[in-house]
Amino acid sequence: MAEPSTTPIRLLIADDHPIVRDGIRGMFAGDPDFEVLGEAADGARAVELARALSPDVILMDLRMPGTDGVAAIKELARLGSAARVLVLTTYDTDRDVLPAIEAGATGYLLKDTGRDELVRAVRTAARGEAVLSPSVATRLLGQVRTPADPLSTRELEVLRLIAEGGTNREIAARLFISEATVKSHVLHIYTKLGVNDRAAAVAAAFRRGLLTTDGA
Template identity: 85%
Template sequence: MAETPIRLLIADDHPIVRDGIRGMFAGDPDFEVLGEAADGAQAVELARALNPDVILMDLRMPVMDGVTAIKELVKLGLPARVLVLTTYDTDKDVLPAIEAGATGYLLKDTGREDLVRSVRTAARGEAVLSPSVATRLLGQVRAPADSLSARELEVLRLIAQGSTNREAARTLFISEATVKSHVLHIYAKLGVNDRAAAVAAAFRRGLLTAEDD
């Protein structure tokens, strides 16, 4: 029995960009592009109507910007994961998007293979960051790896054991959004951009031992 395709919504104010993104997923049975939005307000409206799994969201759009749209989606309790896809990686773009509830943050120079892999990762509810964004967050945190907080270490141990963000949230009695925030801080402090790399780096640095696996 074939798996249900990952349902996508593309939000960008440039038609040529939307066409390009749609083209990256065209013909792939693992994905279905449900619709396109030209601004944040339309993205929220279509998300309510179409119930996508992942929204590829630009940040700087007319009517309603991407960060405001992400906040609206969270406020409405819509389950769609938001993967920011933009040309901007400055502090004033990255941090508000992550804090608003974005599951991931990629730049528009991301290749098709990386984009497809990132969409799959986001659909599972796992955080994904482009390398430059991970570096940007690291610069914001400005903390060495051994200064992971006690809670971040708890989250990291659960990641090493294969827990999803949702499972970790249940185990620790905190919200899934809080777990995601901890995961992003872990990525930044370890200088990595995915769960496997975080676990590997933690073992290398002695933050995790064989008992944590």
């Protein structure tokens, strides 16, 4: 049996459901290796508490009102927070997993994770090592093995105009198509790039080489 840590791993729980926070807190209650410093119901509060309490690991839900988990992870990274973020969520779609990992999450687990697995994951995250649930690991591996759906020529045109700051109406006028058609192209772009908004689409496109600074 492992010896208790000299200094407990300090935790912060961020989830908008009180019953979930209570359940997570209960998993670590009475274990001298862990100390729950606080709880947050949204991402903004999680960032605030992380700055004030300096936790070792933040158990972060993704879909919360106001500031969501991914935005909170990005802000923590911008602030240079030393806390490791372990995502604990119900969702394992590309639109959830990839942005969280790219934002800087150390690990990604689903809420059906058992207590023993969660404890091991927190220990792993506290060491700065990546930890992924099997379904998430499989999904990420699939992203590496299988290239993302290529954007069509029209979708690339729309994406370039988005990068230039064009609205759907302006893009429709430039390409001589309807606004509804532009909206459809934008949604297809989001799906293929695994993003949720225009800024993320442009960032992903530059990262993948679909857009370049010279406009090519």
